[in-house]
Amino acid sequence: MHNVLTYLHENETRFIDELCQYVRFPSVSAQPQHRKDLAACATWLVRRCRQIGLETKLCATPGNPVVIARTPRAKSKGRPHFLVYGHYDVQPPEPFELWKSPPFEPSVKGSSLYARGASDNKGQHLAHLNAIEAYLKTGAQLPCDITFVIEGEEEVGSAHLAPFLRKNRSELRCDTVVISDTSMIGPRHPTLTYSLRGLCAMEIKLHGPSRDLHSGLFGGTVDNPAMALCQLLGQMRDKKGRVTVPGFYDDVRPLSPYERKQMTRQPFNPRAYQKFLGVPKLFGELGYAPIEQRSARPTFEINGLTSGYQGHGSKTIIPAWASAKLTLRLVPNQNPARIRQLVVQHLRKVCPPAVRLEISDGHGGEPYIVSLESNYVQAALGALRKAFGYEPIPVREGGSIPIVNDFKKILKVDTLLLGLALPDDNAHSPNEKFDLGVFAKGMQMSACLWQELAAVS
Template identity: 50%
Template sequence: MNLSNILNTLDTSSERHLDELCQWLKIPSVSSDSMHRSDVADAAKWVAEKLKKAGMATEILPTDGHPLVIAETPAVPGAPVALVYGHYDVQPAEPLADWISGAFEPTIRDGNLYARGATDDKGQVLTHIQSVCDWLATGEPLPLQIKFLIEGEEEVGSENLERLLPGLSDRLACDCVVISDSSQYAKDKPAITYGLRGIATYELEIRGPSQDLHSGSFGGAVMNPAIALCHLLSSIVDSKGRIQIEGYYDDVQELSAAERTAWSNLAHSDEAFAKEIGVDALFGEEGFTTNERRWGRPTFDINGLTSGHQGEGVKTIIPAFASAKISFRLVPNQDPKKLTKALQAHIDKHLPTGVKVTLSPDHGAAGMAADPQSRYAEAASRAIESAFGTPPVLIREGGSIPIVSRFQDVLQCDCLLLGWGLSDDKPHSPNEKFCVQDYHRGIKASAMLWAELGSLRKGV
């Protein structure tokens, strides 16, 4: 294996790598919006064509929603098999007025590439695609088999992939899954993420009178659904950040002393963190540091509230209904289905009189934890240090990638979460970005990863 030849090819192809990412980013593949259904299909076709042109066996697999793109390189007897997972769908771009440049008009400013999907996840997954395609282009054989699974529904819960995964288990069989859909710990401080929080989302609707009522004529005589909703939501979490649902903490996987020590040694400033996100002070569950709260503790959040008059001026009414979109971030061992039952019981117990409630579950996924000391993690650490010039730190991530725990269960594989992004990349917000330097370093780290993994013997 002539690795220097491969790395030289990556260096001389950097302009093309950036141009191709911009091509992909121009496609508004918003999976949650039916108006963009053809755009999502175009994004799948774009990446499938790139994989196919590199000589990989490639298929666009239809689902009941958006298609999966599956590809693979030739088998290498005796070597491990790596599966690269990523997604080509993106979040909605609204509010459009807050973008400095168009959400689907990739623009470079101050060393960053701005566009929806730049870091979540087109830019990050493309680092692995570029490294494999360029490796194959040199004529050098890969030292292991690499498979790709790139989906178009990660941003809406991966339900079709989750349903189809058991039937694809033989086709996707692997020793480790490689995922780049997370962040470095800080600028120039790469990380291997060995844990993710799970998620459970719901819509809660409170209904009172059959129609909006005059607040003067009826105020004080009936329960206001908006007030009832506020009482109900405030009953779920106390002033110290502790969730009050009975049994909520029973299955929580507690942080080990070693983890807490390791995380305390990471450079961190609460003051700088607060300033970065634009708040005067931080808040969270008592007894835990900021990183512990973000990575290893369960949470409750209100994501949206709707009730009554939303237009200009005052309209003095008692609204007929009120609703909230809520979510819980879960840690390993917590079960979203068990939470749903406990949440319904809590609501039934705390619902004010005079109103009716409907709890509608949306989607849920368990949290996951991988072995940060596995031979695959150690190989990834060597590869990242070669590309970034510094060894990665070991962290968890507070966000959720719903399909990851299913990979562990169905494919019985290790998981490597290698993030090239940064914490201020704004992946679900206006002005999402990806550092151009880190895009190129991610491609190099990916190539080094194949060399490191390929040096391992399967099952040894």
């Protein structure tokens, strides 16, 4: 193990050079003109994996290819097998004028490397690849088998990943998945994300008169769909910030005292948070701290409202209809289909009688949680602790990462989210960067991780 860490340290400059080569590819999956750049980027990655000593193949999909790279399999059977996921595609760099240096010409300033894709996600999965290189080149004993799955369509929804996992299920069967593609709180607060929120989306439309009506001639005799929509939606949440849909909270898994304690360890300044958001006052479900509200509690949100006349000046009408786009953020163990059913029932029950309610289908996503007591989680926390030298913090994340549910459904395994992106790394924004200190620590973390995970397998 000592050799491995020394190797990582001694080769740091070359690893940075290689990251620079990797981020030069404008592998923007959202833009068709970059199709060739994605292919070239994948080819570069295949060559890099082969240099490391991994058995590597480029797998075609109906979209961009997936790179599969495996450590040479040991003769002894029954070794644990871990899967590392990453993505080589990147977000569009626009608007170019806001970049201080061109997005695909890496530049090092201070301890950061600036380029599109540096932290999301090229630097993060290279950290794992470099750790494996250190094992293979020093001849140190790797206590497990590892397979890298690095795709090229994450930033556009990973449409071909689930079918790919299904097709290669037996080769990819593993004990757990490791992904470094989330954020860490800071270099002194290494972070493991153990829960994600799910989603339930729908669109509702209230129909009133068969056409927009003159509000002077007809006003007072028919209900106004826009008013009815306000009344309907206004009832969905009470003054305490609680969703009023009966049964909505029934399946919410309460926070354990240990989880709540971990939450209080996160540095959080409500004043600074309020200022950052630009709101006159914070608002959330009574009885919960903001960190809990945004990650461990479900919500009912209106994302858009449309009705009536939106043009210049005024137009005295009773609009024919009013509509709203809604999403609910869900937490473990809420089920999107069940929640949808409850919400639909409730909307129908309280909808004003003089309008007709139409509800359209929307997408849904399951919430995710891996138990903090799981051996793998504890092992991963150990690796973070060793590499960063600080007590790691397990966190719940408020957003969703659909591929984590694909791994759960198709491969039947949990995912350890060990993010290496700092909050100010500007992922998806101009001037994306990756902290080179975190890069180095991330490689050490990966080197420790395989020992820790194998020890509890």
